[in-house]
Amino acid sequence: MQEVWHxxxxxxxxxxxxxxxxxxxAAAVELTGERYKHEFCPTTLVGSTIAGPVVAVxxxxxxxxxxxxxxEPWRIFYMFTKFSSVMTWGIWILSLFIPIAFLYGFxxxxxxxxxxxKKIAGKLGILKNLPLRxxxxxxxxxxxMLAVGTGIYTGVLISAIGPAMPLWSADLWPGLPVPMMxxxxxxxxxxxxxxxxxxxxxxxxxxxxxRRFDGLPIIHMAAIGLEAILVGLLxxxxxxxxxxxxxxxxxxxTGHMRAAFWIGFVAIGLVFPFVVHAYAIGAGSHxxxxxxxxxxxxxxxxxxxxxxxxxxxxxxVL
Amino acid sequence: xxPSNWPRWSIIVIALALVGFSIGAALLLEPLAQAMSPQVTPxxxxxxxxxxLQVSQGCQDCHFEKTALEASAESRTDVKAAxxxxxxxxxxxxxxxxxxxxxxNGQTDDKAAAHEGLxxxxxxxxxxxxxxxHNDLPDLIPGDRLRVPHGMVIDRILNDAPCDVYCSxxxxxxxxxxxxxxxxxxxxxxxxxxxxxxxKLEVQMTDCDGCHIGVHDVSTGLTCDECHASLETxxxxxxxxxxxxxxxxxxxEISCFECHAWPNFRDLHGYACADCHVQGHDxxxxxxxxxCHEIGVDWQLTNPAAVDHxxxxxYHQGAHVAxxxxxxxxxxxxxxxxxxxxxxxxxxNKDTCNEDRTCTDCHLSDKSxxxxx
Numbered sequence: 001m002q003e004v005w006h007x008x009x010x011x012x013x014x015x016x017x018x019x020x021x022x023x024x025x026a027a028a029v030e031l032t033g034e035r036y037k038h039e040f041c042p043t044t045l046v047g048s049t050i051a052g053p054v055v056a057v058x059x060x061x062x063x064x065x066x067x068x069x070x071x072e073p074w075r076i077f078y079m080f081t082k083f084s085s086v087m088t089w090g091i092w093i094l095s096l097f098i099p100i101a102f103l104y105g106f107x108x109x110x111x112x113x114x115x116x117x118k119k120i121a122g123k124l125g126i127l128k129n130l131p132l133r134x135x136x137x138x139x140x141x142x143x144x145m146l147a148v149g150t151g152i153y154t155g156v157l158i159s160a161i162g163p164a165m166p167l168w169s170a171d172l173w174p175g176l177p178v179p180m181m182x183x184x185x186x187x188x189x190x191x192x193x194x195x196x197x198x199x200x201x202x203x204x205x206x207x208x209x210x211r212r213f214d215g216l217p218i219i220h221m222a223a224i225g226l227e228a229i230l231v232g233l234l235x236x237x238x239x240x241x242x243x244x245x246x247x248x249x250x251x252x253x254t255g256h257m258r259a260a261f262w263i264g265f266v267a268i269g270l271v272f273p274f275v276v277h278a279y280a281i282g283a284g285s286h287x288x289x290x291x292x293x294x295x296x297x298x299x300x301x302x303x304x305x306x307x308x309x310x311x312x313x314x315x316x317v318l
Numbered sequence: 319x320x321p322s323n324w325p326r327w328s329i330i331v332i333a334l335a336l337v338g339f340s341i342g343a344a345l346l347l348e349p350l351a352q353a354m355s356p357q358v359t360p361x362x363x364x365x366x367x368x369x370x371l372q373v374s375q376g377c378q379d380c381h382f383e384k385t386a387l388e389a390s391a392e393s394r395t396d397v398k399a400a401x402x403x404x405x406x407x408x409x410x411x412x413x414x415x416x417x418x419x420x421x422x423n424g425q426t427d428d429k430a431a432a433h434e435g436l437x438x439x440x441x442x443x444x445x446x447x448x449x450x451x452h453n454d455l456p457d458l459i460p461g462d463r464l465r466v467p468h469g470m471v472i473d474r475i476l477n478d479a480p481c482d483v484y485c486s487x488x489x490x491x492x493x494x495x496x497x498x499x500x501x502x503x504x505x506x507x508x509x510x511x512x513x514x515x516x517x518k519l520e521v522q523m524t525d526c527d528g529c530h531i532g533v534h535d536v537s538t539g540l541t542c543d544e545c546h547a548s549l550e551t552x553x554x555x556x557x558x559x560x561x562x563x564x565x566x567x568x569x570x571e572i573s574c575f576e577c578h579a580w581p582n583f584r585d586l587h588g589y590a591c592a593d594c595h596v597q598g599h600d601x602x603x604x605x606x607x608x609x610c611h612e613i614g615v616d617w618q619l620t621n622p623a624a625v626d627h628x629x630x631x632x633y634h635q636g637a638h639v640a641x642x643x644x645x646x647x648x649x650x651x652x653x654x655x656x657x658x659x660x661x662x663x664x665x666x667n668k669d670t671c672n673e674d675r676t677c678t679d680c681h682l683s684d685k686s687x688x689x690x691x
Contacts, residue, residue, distance in 0.1 A: 007348075011341055018337065040326060046333045054337060067413065112326060196333055205320045205329045260348060300340045307344065 008065050010307035013154045015058030020150035021193025023051035027144045042205035047197040048108035052101035059094050086160045090153045097146035100139050107136040155185030165313040167238045167248035174240040184230045191223045192302035200295025217277040224274050244314040251312040261308050269301020374424035376432055377416035390429055402494050411493030441485035445475045448485045463531040507549045533581045567614030632683035
């Protein structure tokens, strides 16, 4: 692994994906109306409140990693106007998504704690007649589009490196000009978001949560399965490139990344959650251990996936 | 499961703690996973370009500081050649660190030790390092209207074929403050010409469109050097192709496209003055202006002799010949605008002239004013 691709990029790509995924899961519960069938919904509470801070911290780490972003931070503003650059798209997406995510988190907290809202509205008369749910719904709709953009952007960032790292710019299928990374990272973002907001948070707060949503384990198994298929396609696509692409795939599966790949990603992030969700379908519910274990595994595996992909990238065979 | 006396927001803290735990666990587990895996050396591909900024401090201490260079260099010329702007560190190649490309030892203060094994020009000794990233460069740069031999150079490097051109020939300052892509610094064409001459490659320099994508489609009528007279700037023009008539005086001072249509010219032959100039008098438009006016000098300077005024007016003789055109042709009127009455210019001498007669009764056209009939 080249020294420049250390853990820091993996962490901010992970935080960006996790925040976007958590937001999307909370937004899905909000927009389908499931949020209001019960008095308390831990999924929307966690998904809405952590999205903004987590993505903001990720963006901050990205600026730190840029180097010039710390030495001469005003140069960041130059990046807002070069629309031919994916960096500019990303800066716009993040700049819009972060405040909207914070707004959604604040409004959800006010819904959970109406007394606090009454106090705030009492002090600021202008808020007294604010249609809280309508504003929240607007922020959810606008934020969802930006969350998809954020999830995709984390993949676009590294696929834009282009021919310098064949693994990162591998196609969805050999010869099909659709980059794999944005799709894989978006699916992984949703999966980690589900792991954090449903498997972990909802299980801790409401052990009977699986009984609330009958189809939830199947939806989650589908997300895990899709992620597994995409990683399989990535390995196939990279392998078919030959040269450095194939060498990178070897590093992931049989090389010095194999323990991280098979244990850190496949075992704890795919196999274990898949099995416990299948068990949950049969038993009608997760046990707290399997629910929490599955959530922790998926989130940790989300970070490992990004690290493994970054660390396995090799320059082209010449 | 959550204790009933815990507030609901504690679930947010637990979730954030998991995020922190994930990062911590990954950072701890990854070295463990690495240790469990056999350290397989990847199949050699390209020479590894290491990120060597951290081990280039010794280079920077000297090459960024003029005083340090002056203390160790043998001449002022050496100082100028070896000094590098500190700002170059902010550029993409500068961030790689000196040792990445130049090797040597960047962690010593000893000049000889620092330069041991130094590679002056990476692109001459290890060109594959450049094309590890830059392996898909265009042969056409439309913005600069240039053809460049990137494909040929890359192909030869990949096939270990002899190649007389190095990346540094054009992009020599990369990493030292020169950004070949921004367009802020333009490589002068004399660099190309001098280099070709030095390597006896001038045969390839005979045709401008070997490198330049021209903007004018005049290939059937002209070659570039029939108008463009400089290797430095396109705007230096010597349009010898023009007839002498329009290639001097005021005409020589105007730019091509004040008369010609951009970019392919309107017509290379057959211009008439009236295409550009508005007549200041009532002479018919098909009249040859050059008959009276000296083209390209000054419209006011005319040549009255070009028109035989004596055929038109008997009295265009003697002192009348010296009169300026507009002395008689008032308000720019040449035809039908003349007042033939002598009194329009001359005052009647009441002491000698008979007011009942016209001037020409006594003053003949071929005689002087005083020679009265």
